[in-house]
Amino acid sequence: MEENYKPVSYSQTTLTELMIPAYANFGGKIHGGILLSLMDKVAYACASKHAGNYCVTVSVENVDFLQPVEVGEMVSMFATVNYVGKSSLVIGIKVIAEDFKQGSVKHTNTSYFTMVAKDDSGKPTKVPALLLENNEDIRHFMEAIKRKELKETYKIELNNAKTILKVETEKHILEGERCKIGFYYKNNK
Numbered sequence: 001m002e003e004n005y006k007p008v009s010y011s012q013t014t015l016t017e018l019m020i021p022a023y024a025n026f027g028g029k030i031h032g033g034i035l036l037s038l039m040d041k042v043a044y045a046c047a048s049k050h051a052g053n054y055c056v057t058v059s060v061e062n063v064d065f066l067q068p069v070e071v072g073e074m075v076s077m078f079a080t081v082n083y084v085g086k087s088s089l090v091i092g093i094k095v096i097a098e099d100f101k102q103g104s105v106k107h108t109n110t111s112y113f114t115m116v117a118k119d120d121s122g123k124p125t126k127v128p129a130l131l132l133e134n135n136e137d138i139r140h141f142m143e144a145i146k147r148k149e150l151k152e153t154y155k156i157e158l159n160n161a162k163t164i165l166k167v168e169t170e171k172h173i174l175e176g177e178r179c180k181i182g183f184y185y186k187n188n189k
């Protein structure tokens, strides 16, 4: 059967929002959770537009806030389909924050949301293939393949580490760490 392709540009989505005082944490900076929620929204819009279906968030990668976002800044999130599998899509989200007074723009993070398209019965359903329109689209797709491979390797290594680590015999790895073994709560009940 002939593949159905949709260009990357078809579903590119931008979400812009002013950071109001209600979004601030106790230190006066914007809560990370507010930004995560906005990223989830824009990822949903971008993925669902490409899929032509309802999508759910499966996995979130690379959420490192490199610089704090301040109250009064205007945050823009640029979402692009980087990769499609069968029912899954990887949405790359670049986040920038603009300070109107200073006239400055900072890049706070670029994160990757894996979404899965679902049909009306809630089962994963096939998404259109991706038409890569320029070198940037090609690079995004290739990088997503690489990240997927690395994630698989990491998962295997993490599982191996979990089975290898035994509290009785491997306690030495705590040496030099900022912890001690004690039974504070038990002894102070």
Ligand SMILES: CC(C)(COP(=O)(O)OP(=O)(O)OC[C@H]1O[C@@H](n2cnc3c(N)ncnc32)[C@H](O)[C@@H]1OP(=O)(O)O)[C@@H](O)C(=O)NCCC(=O)NCCS
Residues within 6 Å of the ligand: 056, 057, 058, 059, 084, 085, 086, 087, 088, 089, 114, 116, 124
């Ligand atoms: C993710 C989910 C759809 C997988 O369902 P499943 O029956 O195991 O389906 P499959 O194994 O066919 O996986 C479907 C796709 O998800 C991908 N996937 C599953 N787990 C994944 C993970 N941890 N990371 C990345 N992709 C993942 C698979 O690779 C597959 O992609 P492909 O179709 O492009 O090859 C299912 O676990 C789910 O619905 N989770 C809840 C998602 C949700 O509700 N999120 C909202 C937050 S609560």
